[in-house]
Amino acid sequence: MMIGHALSRVEGPLKVTGKATYAYEQWDEDGVSPLYGFIVGATIGKGRVTRIDTARAEAAPGVQMVMTHHDTPLEGVPDDSVAIELYRAFPALSSPDVHHYGEPVALVVAATFEQARAASHLVDVEYSGEPGRYDFAAFQDQAYAPEKMVFGIPVDTAAGDFAAGFEAAEVTLDQRYTTPYAFSLPLEPHACLVVPRGEDLIVYVSTQIVDAARTSIAATLQMDAERIRIVTPYVGGGFGSKLRIHHETILAALAARALRRPVKIALTRQQTFHLVSLRPTSSQRVRLGAGRDGRLVAIAHEVRMHTSPEVEFVEATAITTRSLYAAPDRLTSHRMVPLDLVRGESVRAPGEAPGLLAVESAMDELAHELGMDPVELRILNEPSVDPEHGVPFSERKLVECLREGARRFGWEHRIAEPASVRDGQWLVGYGMATAIRRHSQTTATARVRLEADGTAVVESDMTDIGTGTYTILTQVAADGLGLAPEQVRVELGSSEFPVSMGSGGSWGAGNSSTAVHRACAALREKLLATACGDARSSLHGRHAADAVFSGGRVSIDGASEELREIVERLYPDGIEAEGSVRFMSEEPNYQKYGIHTYGAQFAEVGVDADTGEIRLRRMLGVFSAGRILNAKTARSQLVGGMIWGVSAALHEEGVVDTRSGAFVNGDFAQYLVPVHADVPEVDAVMLDGFDDKANAMGAKGIGELGICGAGAAVANAVFNATGVRVRDFPITIEKVLPGLPQTDV
Known part of the structure; x- marks a missing residue:
């Protein structure tokens, strides 16, 4: 394999x-x-x-x-x-x-x-x-409800009576979190x-x-x-x-x-x-109501974000809350504030990244208020079915991610009382958060052709944006035809090839690999039908259902023949087949199951007790995304996403001149992103899995999962280190310094 x-x-x-x-x-x-x-x-x-x-x-x-x-x-x-x-x-x-x-x-x-x-x-x-309208805070009174969101996702949702449930809760949290403009x-x-x-x-x-x-x-x-x-x-x-x-x-x-x-x-x-467009700034009000035992009884996640008056873009920021935790009384909403700025568009993990930054910070605040371990609070509120749709989850290993992450990270050594741990000049804190991302399926078609020399060519207009598409499709085709990777050539990114929806939304790998998998199955069927009916073949008269493709050969009940020989004799110009994937609205599983990817993020930070300088010391993510197509490229994607989450928590912020609408920090000298010195140790672990409800490959997207929850884990670690809760991201020295614990000089 x-x-x-x-x-x-x-x-x-x-x-x-x-x-x-x-x-x-x-x-x-x-x-x-x-x-x-x-x-x-x-x-x-x-x-x-x-x-x-x-x-x-x-x-x-x-x-x-x-x-x-x-x-x-x-x-x-x-x-x-x-x-x-x-x-x-x-x-x-x-x-x-x-x-x-x-x-x-x-x-x-x-x-x-x-x-x-x-x-x-x-x-x-x-x-x-x-x-012009350039100041997000100044135009909140112009917020309006959009008519729709992408892929038919509801703008607002409600279950039960949130107002009554929240009022009756024994413990309540009502906070607002703001995220800045961010750029790809x-x-x-x-x-x-x-x-x-x-x-x-x-x-x-x-x-x-x-x-x-x-x-x-x-x-x-x-x-x-x-x-x-x-x-x-x-x-x-x-x-x-x-x-x-x-x-x-x-x-x-x-x-x-x-x-x-x-x-x-x-x-x-x-x-x-x-x-080029940006991630909208957002103001998110999160309200949590719980019993003294930590069980949630009421959840509300209400989001306001900027949009262009010319082209509306609604980032599905509250979508994560809908399937992450259960409560009898729930409310989510999205509202738009029109500003005369560059339009909003999808930025890596659109919706989930800023939404989890708020919700998972709020869950940490609730855990602190209750005096509960943040990991145990989340496990206590693990739903048995998708709360939003009342359907079973296809594959949900979130609790396993939490348990395994806590074990590997050494979470048991965390001191719950903030500002209690020192390492010389540094205040040290632990933080964690959960990750969830909706898995989507879009259309894709791939063509696989066997040449007379026994090599295979894979063609699709699918793109490789640095994520390893060439490699995973090589692996899928090699596996499907029993070839060595060196015998497969993948050609991508041309409108002359079969059409797909490319790379985006973490759907690219699942879509394209499934299409190639199906194309290989169709190609095997064509080959076997002719080879088993060809009197010149050693496979003649044998049952195609028993065929094994391996080592560049086809074997049935002890008889064997090289793929190259079959193709050269019967198809001197080559033989090809196509495989396709339909849009998720046409796939029953996407209505019958909640199909998501999951993770648990853990971070350790140090905060300088005098200057407020924040340094990530180490970070671990444990993830569940069905079958992993390539362990090396998958880990690379997850680690990259985690670093982006660190960046969202501590670095990135587009600053608008509210007189002109210009972004005043328009280069890497002033729009900060992490460099090597900011990220000393990051590790990503993937749990074994196979989600047969997602697709025939059992694989789900991971490109954006790594960023989900990562920023909140860092923010929660900063609180644990200092006792300072910053809700206006990114967390900077200016926001932490005034609240640092006083020390004797």
């Missing part, structure tokens, strides 16, 4: 030698040098362009074009009837209106990137500014190269969903999608920011069509903060 092995990345040598070609590194194969585009962004947050003078820029060295709203071709507009927003048109430079700071007002195209960037400063723009900042910038081919376009773009990119570009440019070819074999991270295409792709396509030349655009890191 190849599945589950810690196989090293099959594309690893290409990446470390620089031979894996990313979007911006592509070059037109005809030898024609591409032109380079640079986006000019608005310097106001709300209003209109009243005058734009491009003469000086057009006269600058190397400049080929300066495009503004005056000369942009007619573009398509977003069609609300398209269910998933990622597939809708995304017009750019379509009007003089400015909806947020940094929105494109011009595109400069020149022979080199440096020439385009230099000329961008020569575009003279005048504006008529309007009062992948190592590979948002970039593309668009090459015109007559009326066709080849688009090399860094995107997570090939079909969404193709459909959105076609709708925007009002052209037949069949005339667009998307190519994205390698994606250097996405974290949700590349689920859809953005301005750079549309503008490069417009310029390439107008100039009949290849055009490249890459966003600078600073531009990313205003031209």
